[in-house]
Amino acid sequence: MIFGFSFKQKMKIAAFLFFIMCSTMLIRMLEDKSIKNMSNAFVSMYHDRLIPATDLFFLAENVYAKRYLLEEALNPERTVEISFIELKKKLGSYNKNIDSLVRKYEGTFLIKKEKSQLADLKTKLRDGIIIENNIITMAEIHTLAEGRHLFEASGKTAYNNISEKLSELSRIQTDAGEELIRESESIVSGSKLYSTAQVCLAIFIGIMIVNLVLTSKVANITNDRFKLN
Numbered sequence: 675m676i677f678g679f680s681f682k683q684k685m686k687i688a689a690f691l692f693f694i695m696c697s698t699m700l701i702r703m704l705e706d707k708s709i710k711n712m713s714n715a716f717v718s719m720y721h722d723r724l725i726p727a728t729d730l731f732f733l734a735e736n737v738y739a740k741r742y743l744l745e746e747a748l749n750p751e752r753t754v755e756i757s758f759i760e761l762k763k764k765l766g767s768y769n770k771n772i773d774s775l776v777r778k779y780e781g782t783f784l785i786k787k788e789k790s791q792l793a794d795l796k797t798k799l800r801d802g803i804i805i806e807n808n809i810i811t812m813a814e815i816h817t818l819a820e821g822r823h824l825f826e827a828s829g830k831t832a833y834n835n836i837s838e839k840l841s842e843l844s845r846i847q848t849d850a851g852e853e854l855i856r857e858s859e860s861i862v863s864g865s866k867l868y869s870t871a872q873v874c875l876a877i878f879i880g881i882m883i884v885n886l887v888l889t890s891k892v893a894n895i896t897n898d899r900f901k902l903n
Contacts, residue, residue: 690882694875701871722783727847729775734840736775737802740768741833744806748813748822758814765806772799788846795839802832 747761776796784792805828813821 694879694882697875698872701875705869723847723851726779726782727844729779730840730844730847733772733775733779734837736768736772737833737836737840740765740806741829743768744809744825744829748809748818748825750818750822758810761810765810769803785846785850788843788850791839791842791846795836795843798832798836798839802836805829805832 743761743764747758776792776799779792805824809821809824809829812824
């Protein structure tokens, strides 16, 4: 009877230990996954949000530089003479920089709204180049005043449209970044939960050990009494 009782207790303990082992392994797997997700979130924040935001800033700088250059070339009161050949070269250089930044931006992870806005930006940039060429042609073949008039009528609108698209893309970076922060906070909360579960398991194991020791003592006392009888 004592043997049966002891065997039954051992089976219970074995079952509990097996359950604890499985629980520990599961918690460990979930914790590893949580850490990996957190790492991915931070990497994504850097590569897909921080760097693109910087690229958008440089894009805006190049667009503004083009606008300023063209305005100065069309300014009848300018003090420095600018040849149209030199103007085209400088604008071409800025366009290459812009194209490079856009292609770099396309290589990052883009959400659906971002893809749409980027496609619109590329269209606006192409339209802007066409308008720039038309303005230069007008000023070069006809008069500076006519080129200036075309700039006022179409050029400013084109540059403003590009600036608006860049602003919209910048806002998307902010919104997406905030979403990544919320995701990271959720992952941190999950990690805290897993840590709490591990502490609870450790406490449970401690209770099991104490219970095992006490049960063993009781069994020994009972066994000794049985032998005496």
